[in-house]
Amino acid sequence: MESKIKWGLMGSGSIVDKWICGAKQLNDMEIVAISSRTIESAQKMAQKHNISLALEYEALVKRTDIDVVYIPVPHTAHKELAIMAMEHGKSVLVEKPACVNENELIEVLECAKKNNVFFMEGMWTRFFPIMNKIKSLFNDDGIGEVRAMNMAFSFRLPVELRDQRWMNPELAGGGLLDAGVYNLHFAEEILGKYPVAHTGYATIDSDEYHIQVDEQASYIAKYDKGELVVMSSGVRTDMLDGAMIYGTQGYIEVPSFWKPTLINVMKDGKITTYEENIPQKVEGINDEGFQYEIAHVNECIRKNLKESPIMTWKQSLSIIRQCDELRRQWGLKYPFED
Numbered sequence: 001m002e003s004k005i006k007w008g009l010m011g012s013g014s015i016v017d018k019w020i021c022g023a024k025q026l027n028d029m030e031i032v033a034i035s036s037r038t039i040e041s042a043q044k045m046a047q048k049h050n051i052s053l054a055l056e057y058e059a060l061v062k063r064t065d066i067d068v069v070y071i072p073v074p075h076t077a078h079k080e081l082a083i084m085a086m087e088h089g090k091s092v093l094v095e096k097p098a099c100v101n102e103n104e105l106i107e108v109l110e111c112a113k114k115n116n117v118f119f120m121e122g123m124w125t126r127f128f129p130i131m132n133k134i135k136s137l138f139n140d141d142g143i144g145e146v147r148a149m150n151m152a153f154s155f156r157l158p159v160e161l162r163d164q165r166w167m168n169p170e171l172a173g174g175g176l177l178d179a180g181v182y183n184l185h186f187a188e189e190i191l192g193k194y195p196v197a198h199t200g201y202a203t204i205d206s207d208e209y210h211i212q213v214d215e216q217a218s219y220i221a222k223y224d225k226g227e228l229v230v231m232s233s234g235v236r237t238d239m240l241d242g243a244m245i246y247g248t249q250g251y252i253e254v255p256s257f258w259k260p261t262l263i264n265v266m267k268d269g270k271i272t273t274y275e276e277n278i279p280q281k282v283e284g285i286n287d288e289g290f291q292y293e294i295a296h297v298n299e300c301i302r303k304n305l306k307e308s309p310i311m312t313w314k315q316s317l318s319i320i321r322q323c324d325e326l327r328r329q330w331g332l333k334y335p336f337e338d
Contacts, residue, residue, distance in 0.1 A: 005029040005298045008060045008090070010081050011072040012036035012045040015095065019070065020049050022290025025280075029298055035060040037073075057081065061088040068118065068301055071095060074165040075172040076336070079104045082119070086111045091118035093297050097181050097323065098316045100172040100334065105320050109313050118300055120308045121316040123185045127292035130260050130276040131189065134245070134252060143247030143267060147227055149187060151243035153179040153258055154216060154234035159209045166235045167211050172334050173235070174213030176202075176323055180233030182258040184319045187221060187229045190245060194318045195221035195229070202330040203236075211236070219326055259289055 007029055009016060016034075023031060033053035036042035042054035053060075060066065061084055068091035071081050079099050082092045092112070098121035099105040112119035125131070137143050154175060157166050165171040166178060188194065200219025205212055216234030223229075232239060243257035250267035254260050262275045278289050300308055307313055327333065 002028065002302065005301055006065055006067045007031045008063065008066040008069045009034040009045075009051075009072075010036075010057055010060060010069050010085065012041040013072055015072045016045060017048075018288050019072065019290045019294075021287045022292075023294055025287050025291040026295055026298065029294070032066050033060050033063065057084065061085045061090055066090060068093060068297065070122070072122075075100050075177055076170070079108055082108050083111045086115045086117050086119065089115060089117060091297075091301055093120050093122050093293075095122045096185070097121070097177050097320060099320060100177065101337065102317065102320050102324050105317060109317075112306065112313075116306065118297070118306050118308075119313070120297060120300070120311050121319075122293060123181070123311055124290060124293040125182060125186060125258050125260065126189055126311055127296055128260050128276070128289055129292065130263060130274065133274055133276070134190070134254065134260075134263060137252060137265060138247065140249070142249070143245070143251055143265065144249035146191060146245055146247050148229070148246040149190065149227075149243060150230040151183050151186060151254075151257055152232040152239040153182045153241050154232060154237050154239035155179070156238040157235050159211075162209060162211055167213055167215075169212045169334055170336065174215070174332070175217055175234040175236075176214050176326060178233075178235060179258075180214075180217065180219075180231065180326075181319060181323065183229075183231035183233060184221075184322050185315075186243060186257055187231070188315060188318065191223060191227060191229075193223060195223050195322070197222045198322060198325055198329070200231075200326055200329065202326075202332065203234075204330065204332060214327075214330060214332055217326070217330070221322070261289075 034042050034046050034051050035055045035057045046054040069085045071094040078094050082094050167173045202214040202217035215236035218232045221229045243254040245252040253264040265272045
């Protein structure tokens with residue numbers, strides 16, 4: 001029997017609960033330790049999930065019994081913690097977005113190369129099994145050639161949270177990096193290429209609360225064969241989350257495309273539904289689908305890969321460049337950027 005992949009968690013926010021539920025569905029890994037900005041937060045999460053060790057960041061990355069770390073912290077801390085871990089020989093899975101801008105990501109990838117370790121951006125959408133079914137339908141037996149897409153992922157947060165990461169410019173808040181990256185990743189995954197142009201508009205500082213990030217935004221990407229993708233994201237507007245993929249012979253509806261388990265395919269006047277439910281292998285643990293992404297990372301590490309063939313460095317760079325370009329058009333610069 002192969003030895004288990006040993007994980008360390010560098011963060012203790014709410015997403016960690018969901019991630020651990022996914023990890024517990026897998027038998028080939030073990031969570032050795034958890035760390036956080038405060039030792040108290042780490043201890044609380046460790047106790048909740050029966051993790052043996054609660055440590056400070058530095059102590060965790062120095063351990064020799066950890067193969068890979070998961071980094072689920074505010075965007076602005078991704079670079080620092082990823083580099084800290086990789087400089088100590090740890091492989092890294094960092095939550096989306098990989099970094100807050102292209103310059104940061106280039107620095108992180110150079111660190112991964114220098115230390116010869118695995119690095120991947122955690123865009124879990126790409127690993128849901130139904131994504132393979134969607135991509136199998138882009139032919140004459142399915143919806144034909146994809147010509148257009150539209151999608152939205154947006155939610156309304158109370159203004160009382162304006163100092164927390166979702167709406168705080170000091171923490172790279174706003175809809176684009178929190179929700180919009182799902183749009184950009186999904187479009188890239190479906191079309192398999194990068195856009196040639198972007199244009200769009202964002203709402204910033206729209207009311208008496210003076211929120212200095214993209215409260216909501218809509219943007220269009222154009223591709224080399226004329227394909228158009230219309231996207232919306234936000235943190236101050238509830239929208240119907242979903243995606244539509246329009247082909248030359250039909251279309252596909254993907255509800256909650258950012259964690260897809262069901263699609264509706266319209267072709268020849270008929271609707272066919274396909275569903276890939278998330279198996280709950282452990283009774284009492286409600287996994288939302290993180291197990292797929294985690295299993296892929298475990299496989300990559302066992303194969304001694306330094307880069308995922310599904311979520312590549314080139315793809316991560318493309319997505320953050322698109323974010324940089326949209327923010328440039330909107331005049332949205334974070335206070336810590338040069």
